[in-house]
Amino acid sequence: MYEGKEYYYREIPLLPLRGVLVFPHMVIHLDVGREKSINAIEEAMLEDKKIFLATQKEAQTDDPGEDDIYQIGTIAEIKQILKMPGGTMRVLVEGLNRAEIQGYIFFEPFIKVGIKEFKEYPDRKAPEIEALMRTLIYQFEQYVKMSKKIPPETVVSVVAIEEPGRLADVVASHLSLRVHEKQAILESLDVKKRLEILCEILAKEMEVLELERKINIRVRKQMEKTQKEYYLREQMKAIQKELGEKDERVAEGEELREKIAQAKLPPEIEEKALKEVERLEKMPPMVAEAVVVRNYLDWLLSMPWSQETRDRLDLDVAQKILDEDHYGLTKPKERILEYLAIRKLARKMKGPILCFIGPPGVGKTSLGKSIARALGRKFVRMSLGGIRDEAEIRGHRRTYVGSLPGRIIQGMKQAGTKNPVFLLDEVDKMSSDFRGDPASALLEVLDPEQNHMFSDHYLEVPFDLSKVMFITTANSPYSIPRPLLDRMEVIYISGYTEEEKTRIALDYLVPKQIKEHGLKKKNIGFSEGAIRKIIRQYTREAGVRNLEREIATICRKVAREVVADKNKSVRVTSNSVPTFLGAEKYRYGTAEKENQVGVATGMAWTETGGDTLSVEVALLPGTGKLTMTGHLGDIMKESAQASLSYVRSKAGELGITESDFHEKYDVHLHVPEGAIPKDGPSAGIALATALASAFSKRPVRSDVAMTGEITLRGRVLPVGGIKEKVLAAHRAGITTVILPAENKKDLEEVPANVKKKMDFVLVDHMDQVLEKALVRGMPEAKESLGEVIGPVAEQTLQ
Template structure:
């Protein structure tokens, strides 16, 4: 920019966070390169003059013309000193106000053209009054502030020029840069004094508020110290009085609860005695907390609280039928209990054990029983429990002692006659901490549990009115003495018809509700449900079936939300598009009669299953090989079957010396799954005879039973589960031991209608029924 004639140039020094007023002398530390250049340019001049203007934003490192205030102060450099760290310390004296008219050069440093701004002073009473008011407020400010020395006032009070007075006072106040700049830019002295008066007044109010806050904090601290002192005095007084008053409120609260407690008199006396002990224990003693916890447990336990049983047989039957389909024996047992209760009005709670595979509804049935009886329901899981203290509780001498799960469950129930479910009782184990199953013997004995002893409570607790229900997948895992105390009710599993009805009545409505669907926008046809049961699930219960229905609902929700369709109908034809390829075969036992392959029936913890036994003959010297991860019992059954066939070789038209010429390999497929049990004997014998005689085994026949060396067929267990698995697999004919004929009454009628049952006593009968032709018949020459 060209400099006009008569205009003067001055180097500019931009200031950060600082305002320099006229007549003000102070030190500045300068470090920025352009600022250092400006100082050096100023020092070249004889007068050492420089223009000081403040940046609008503190953080800007290289300010532009727009970043610097227009009005600043012309100052004279009195002294300049270079410091070791590279910065320059300069002493400046403010002289006059000036306005920047333009920037001449900004390459090396800031050069500006300027005009001086004279002050507009008006002498008069108004100005004198303003000066006195400013001085008065400034004096008050100094009294409140601890940052400025009292001598400052005497220096300021001697200033007679109103403009200079305003500038000096403004320089001493901790104002914002914008407020100080406003004072600098105000040329009218009277207006400047008025603005300064307002700013001093604000600062004074801030200081007064700070003083109030400080005073309040001080008082609070004094109050805290006073309370601490009084508490210490109170402790000393309480110590002299035996601490009684220190526990008074706590003890009174516990005594009020004791008055309202429904409990036998001896229990109340015990609690009262413990409250007396608590009174005498010092507040600082840890024993007080232990005693209080113990008293609270005794006060919160139900001692005499009893819910009234709803003994209506019709209502109970309705509730059980609403919640569960089938399970007639279980429902009948609950109704018998209610009938006896109606007749006698007193009966010790029965101890039922619901045994069966996962997913058949054992836990939900226990909830339904509680609902039918109108009793409170409580459940604890015993899976993985291996510490006796989990049942009986810990002795109070231990840190963190608490009652066992039985007493905890009773507190949760809130009554002395709940339905108490002990879930997964067959999953308990034992270790060095004791045997929890032994601790349950007292709980589940109707002649002992009227005075159950918990190590923590130490008072006999009456469990005789509790209706205990236990659940287990496998009864053989439950210790015999514990099993002897329970009435076992087997839930074997559901037939296809039952599963279909359960899906329609319970599972589909439940899943539709959970997924926000209704019958109007989602429908699953009966054929699709049946196909889902047959081809996508293989289980005794309905848990996987419910998962499958849930998956269909999720697919339907996705379709409806995307707007593709307004209603989703699942049919047997489109089921595969929702569920993917079929997972299981159904209705195809074997596609043809085969030699050396027989179908057996097995019991597992998840229900019944079909089991193929394959026999292969190889040239050799009579070696018997067994594969398929068989247990010891099945290996012994195979040896017995082998010995029986050797003893009957001539009658069966088998070369008596076959074992000297051939090796025999017996294999049960799915070798990764452990298999054991006594019911595969006749199946292995049949497969062996078929292989040795070359007569195929009928593909529609399945069998179960143990074999003796003389060919007798011994009884087995789990006939219902095995029969249901045969029905699922499409078997038409089931061979079973004669002694198991009585168990056929447990088989659902719908299954009996589809299957032919033949009880047998000897292996000869089995062979004649299972093989496609009689192995004992002599060929005519």
């Protein structure tokens, strides 16, 4: 049919190719992974290493059929097989001859086909073939020069080929063509037609490459033009400068100078700002340093250097506002009114630094807002909880893009005035690490002698904080560094009594929650008994935060009923509270119900207010060993040892007849709620009372609670937190409290309504404590009974 070609039939394994086409005389690596393909390779290796390579029409087809594979492909010889991880293999093949599929013999376990193989033999070259070969070689040389994707050495090997069919196949294998274009070349059995197709393809590729070259030249010229324009612009700016004309940077500088003049900055600040403007004018507009300078100038100009609000110095109005917002809190309110009075007399008074210390939920933060409202000042709040980076206070230095002032300066910018009320919340919850100590950085902020020249690392100029009224809050003074605490005026806000909580709930919390839940007064009402029941049996706290939550819970449930019936009206009473809040959470009054041997009630101070604790002592036959449990601290353990020594020294007076009783018994001292750490000397007399009761078999009065430190000689020393402890005892249903005599002055802070309901026994020796606390009078007591202060003597304490 074609001159110089021979055909013959053979059966051979088929390897379908995806996205790849192999020409005769082409050597290529193929990655084989499909099971049928691997089986075909193995079958070919068992026979003559010959395999038929045909390309799939769609590369995505995993299991191709007869219609999915091109009819004409290449017979190849397998040169090498390399097995790869994952069950695949890499096969090195060399194309031999073209062939056409005559039929499919079977598809499993591999595809086997019958093919008609075409063998080409070198024949006499016609002049037309010779011309096409020369044209193809010339075009290929030009293509290699222009594309630069094919190594120049390839041209040398191509020029040496004398067979026209082989030349066409080798050139086609080096071109970046689509699969269907390569397939068209493969299917061209006529050598002349094959050479013509390749010459046409190379001509098109050369046109595309020429277009790419022109586009690259155009882009390069555009870049050169941009550089030329930049150079000309710089020349133009120099000419404008000589002529006295303004450019964009000069215009920006003039605008900034105008803003600086309008801002009325202090002289040293204005000088600093003008220097920065000069620096900005000398910089290229888009460099990073210019952005930093612009941000810095924005901060300088936005700070309230001279803006100040006028204080509302009307004491009556201030008193009214403070009473509207908060019930009780007499001391803080008095301090604010004193400040207003002094401001009225002395205009240049420095702002005070107040520190409100008290348990959570007593209104420390909200009191700061009320103070700002009473004074007519702006209010800024900053939480210090968890801060451990000094830069949060002093700011970051201007050494990188994105640096910022500290949160003090940010707060001043937010306030917009130089005399706001600045609340520093949770000052006791700061920490420190390798980035610095923020508590030390606060020393300058909260020192009235230094804060008129506060220096922020970002601003690099002093800012006057002396007119700011700083208020800090904390739960405990012990976590505040001593130098920082020394700079503040501490006002303790203790827990509320039941009466105060009731009034706060009825006058403040209930109206607030009714409004927030979209209810009206006609929809819901709370009786005083309901509020007291919530306080006693559903909350146990010094503040009113949980009380507000429980009230909100009731309002939510009523709101759901109101949605169903708009005319619904609910009256919450003490009897209906459990229907809204469920079973009671706490037992009101934790005092023991009956007198018991070896059990005494002590009083403790915690960060959340006062609390009562039971001290239990059990005697066991043993060798005199003392065991202490209940998560006790070192100080409390030492108090227990001192108490035991005191009881041993008073054995005769306590009626203990056995002289060697301390060697016959093991003493187990336990303070319940072992998961809670307990430490401090306040439980000393309670420990001694419980030990004395256990050894003498005399019960301790269940209605008596006590606090005080004990010495080996039996002296009772004063302790702190009297108000909180007394309020806790009152909540627990205690009627008699034993206190150190030196704490008599602290009873003035106890609310009058609480003092009327309780008896206070002031003692200075342990004998007096035992005489009052143990059920029967102590025989042969050497000390007289301590001073008893009850309702009759109330007038002397107020």
